[in-house]
Amino acid sequence: MTLPSSGEITLSMIRTELGKSGTISLNDTDVRALAGKTSGAISLSNFYGKSVWSVSVNDINRFAFGSGFLIGTMTATGAPSGSSYSWTKVSGNSSISINGSTTGSSASILCSTPGISGIADALFRCTVTKSSTSKSATGTATFEWEPNEGGGIDPF
Numbered sequence: 633m634t635l636p637s638s639g640e641i642t643l644s645m646i647r648t649e650l651g652k653s654g655t656i657s658l659n660d661t662d663v664r665a666l667a668g669k670t671s672g673a674i675s676l677s678n679f680y681g682k683s684v685w686s687v688s689v690n691d692i693n694r695f696a697f698g699s700g701f702l703i704g705t706m707t708a709t710g711a712p713s714g715s716s717y718s719w720t721k722v723s724g725n726s727s728i729s730i731n732g733s734t735t736g737s738s739a740s741i742l743c744s745t746p747g748i749s750g751i752a753d754a755l756f757r758c759t760v761t762k763s764s765t766s767k768s769a770t771g772t773a774t775f776e777w778e779p780n781e782g783g784g785i786d787p788f
Contacts, residue, residue: 634683634712634763641676649684687711687760689771692741697778700744703731706771707738708758715762724754728773743775751776 635641635649646663647656656663658674667678692704708717719730719739731742743752753774760767 634681634685634765635679637681637763641679643676646676646679649682651684681763681765683712683762683765685710685712685762685765685767687758687767687769689756689758689769691771692773692775694743694774695776695778702743702775704741704743704773704775705738706741706756706758706773708760708769709737711737711760711767712762715760718759718761720757720759722755722757722770724773725752727752728754728775730756741773743773 635645643656643658646666647653650656650662650666652662658664658667658676664670664674666682666684667674668682669678687708687710689706689708692706694702694704696702706719711717715737717735717737719734721728721730725743728741728743731740733739739756739758741754741756751774753772755770755772757768757770760769
């Protein structure tokens with residue numbers, strides 16, 4: 633649950649967001665972290681639109697014989713419903729790219745053969761936004777080819 637972006641916010645709502653029970657204080661370390669205020673003055677208004685959700689992205693490891701192309705899927709998980717997604721390639725082999733949409737919770741990653749034999753990898757980032765909160769996670773796509781006497785591609 634994300635805390636409201638306007639109106640009343642109570643310590644009880646913050647406690648629920650943090651998944652805690654019992655008494656909490658605005659000076660508790662995890663409460664301050666949620667507000668984004670590690671030190672100094674803090675008030676309930678610092679919690680508008682805040683959430684403890686996080687996002688993660690799976691890695692891809694694909695292997696094949698011969699030449700051709702391989703496709704894998706990276707998926708961002710952990711985001712609240714109604715979030716928006718943005719996938720980007722951060723770095724890596726030029727034969728690896730996003731194949732299709734960059735705005736869904738999953739991205740199809742395409743690798744055209746880097747040669748008859750070899751390994752190619754790339755780093756991808758998914759940024760997830762819900763209300764005024766954005767979180768990012770990265771995943772690595774690794775593709776490997778080995779020679780195949782018969783030609784073509786035989787996925788493992």
